[in-house]
Amino acid sequence: MDFRLNSEHQAVVDLARQVTREVIAPRADEVDRTGEYPEDYFQAFRETGLLGVAIPEEYGGAGLGCLGLVLAVEEVAKACCSAGLILLLTRLSTMAILLAGTEEQKKKYLGGTATGELRGAFCLSEPDAGSDTQAIRTRAVRKGDRYVITGTKSWISGAGVADFFVVAAKTDWEVPGARGYSVFVVDRDTPGLTVGKKEQKMGVRGVPVHQVIFEEVEVPVSARIGEENGGFKIIMQNLNAVRPVVAARGVGLAEGALMYWLQYARQRQTFGKPIVEHQGLQWMAADLATEIEAARLLTYRAALLVDEGKTGKEVAHYLSMAKYKATEVAVKAANDCLQMMGAVGYMEDYPMARFVRDARQLTIVEGTSQIQKNIIGRALADGLLTWL
Ligand SMILES: Cc1cc2nc3c(=O)[nH]c(=O)nc-3n(C[C@H](O)[C@H](O)[C@H](O)COP(=O)(O)OP(=O)(O)OC[C@H]3O[C@@H](n4cnc5c(N)ncnc54)[C@H](O)[C@@H]3O)c2cc1C
Incomplete structure (x- = not known):
């Protein structure tokens, strides 16, 4: 057992500390006051490579894993919790793909996230399904080589700036609960996908939350992450x-x-x-x-x-x-x-x-x-x- 960080992880701490001192701390109060997404934080994370800290090297990241990201998030959150959430979203929106995605999905979404070309959001919660994740009602109906997704997701962090959405949907509603549930990755410009109004919330105001509405959103079968009903x-x-x-x-x-x-x-x-x-x-x-x-x-x-x-x-x-x-x-x-x-x-x-x-x-x-x-x-x- 060794409680010391290795030199690569220590370098992440030092880098995140520098970004915090130079970019985040001076702006944290203003970001809270205005409630606007801090694009300057994002660009600083992009330039320093912190967006890709946990993404494997083969997809363009630093390959420093969950611990690398944890260390970076801890540092930036000392000054601004919204900054920590921006970094967290690089993981929340890509983890399903890392766990069960195809090589093509990994190249596109993990690669895009590591370079900052793409930003993702994670769409699980619904108006009537928060803690009870098995109660989701969003449906994805298979039609030939496509799925048609319909439903509403609530309180989605970062939806306002997201380029893609990882979405949980029922693919077999005849069976109750956890069975009959699949996951998809949907690009923002897909017809029928709308980002709803920005919610007024008490904190972490730099990363607004929105509803995300799917009205007969058609995606190819290749947009499914993992097995059908294995979501x-x-x-x-x-x-x-x-x-x-x-x-x-x-x-x-x-x-x-x-x-x-x-x-x-x-x-x-x-x-x-x-x-x-x-x-x-x-x-x-x-x-x-x-x-x-x-x-x-x-x-x-x-x-x-x-x-x-x-x-x-x-x-x-x-x-x-x-x-x-x-x-x-x-x-x-x-x-x-x-x-x-x-x-x-x-x-x-x-x-x-x-x-x-x-x-x-x-x-x-x-x-x-x-x-x-x-x-x-x-x-x-x-x-x-x-x-x-
Ligand atoms: C700022 C913010 C950002 C968010 N971002 C996202 C996001 O990016 N993506 C996303 O999918 N969701 C997001 N959420 C939603 C979040 O995940 C849910 O709010 C959370 O899971 C709780 O669900 P709920 O709000 O419906 O509360 P409910 O499930 O209605 O729970 C109400 C209360 O009952 C308690 N409770 C419920 N069930 C049990 C039980 N079995 N035993 C004991 N107590 C129980 C809960 O702890 C809570 O105190 C966000 C929420 C907030 C506030």
Whole structure:
């Protein structure tokens, strides 16, 4: 067991830190205020190769795996959670293709994502199907060598700028639940595909969410990812494999909040000394630092499991533990740091209110905390934890 990063992973940290310092941190508050997608972040990620950090070298990426992406996301999320999401989307929208796509799909979509020529979005949730992913109603009806997709997807991150959409749809609605479910990749300019209105949300405003509407969208059979009716497993593995990256957004946000507080607390004086010297606050900060370190280790460990090719049931609970812990720590860290700043923490002129609003997204997306606990609890009951 070795807790040190290798030189390639350390280089990712250094690069992401530089982009954060030069491009992201100076703009984070403005991005939050305007709610506009930060094209400058994207271009910085493109120029530095960070978009392709997790994409295998044979498809034009750096081949540094989930851990590489986790490290980059952690760094950028210290300053801006939206920046972390932009990087995360490079994985969320390509993982199904990496897991089960054809060589042609991999070349086009993984290659395009690595260079920044293409941006993807992941379309699973629907108005009546969030946690209950088996309840989706979007249908893909086979007609000869084509499928016709009809349905509505909700709260799709990055849909406004996406060039392609990975879409879960029922291909056999006679059978209930997970069976009869397939995955497709659909290009944005396909007739019948519309990106709906931008939703108003409380945080992570740099990456707007939209509805995506499919009205008799025709795609060739070659747009299907994996087997017909084999999509549920692909979607679950996709979600599992991305959980360490969501966790990294939480770890980064929590670290960013604590770092900001520390800087403030060294300046702000009460009762004749900097507030960082008050033991009551040091204890709160010590709890946070310890929780963050625990979440960070869970996250790195989860990323390493994914990099060993493990994304199934045998490790799902470890991936869920990372996501659950790190995102709950992010909420606690942002909330406690706001408290430890007093009125200034509550003012929108300072970043802590943004950290609080952004953190709240993390315990909901890609499986709520309750869903993560269901997965962990099930594994516990089934005796799947290695130390049992
Ligand atoms: C900002 C944002 C961005 C998003 N981006 C995307 C995206 O890019 N692509 C995409 O497909 N989706 C996206 N989503 C949707 C997200 O994945 C869902 O919101 C999430 O899965 C929860 O589903 P829901 O909102 O329908 O809540 P519901 O499923 O209705 O859950 C409501 C409450 O019930 C709890 N609950 C539900 N079932 C159980 C259970 N079995 N046991 C215990 N508690 C339960 C939940 O934890 C929650 O507290 C996004 C959401 C947000 C807020």
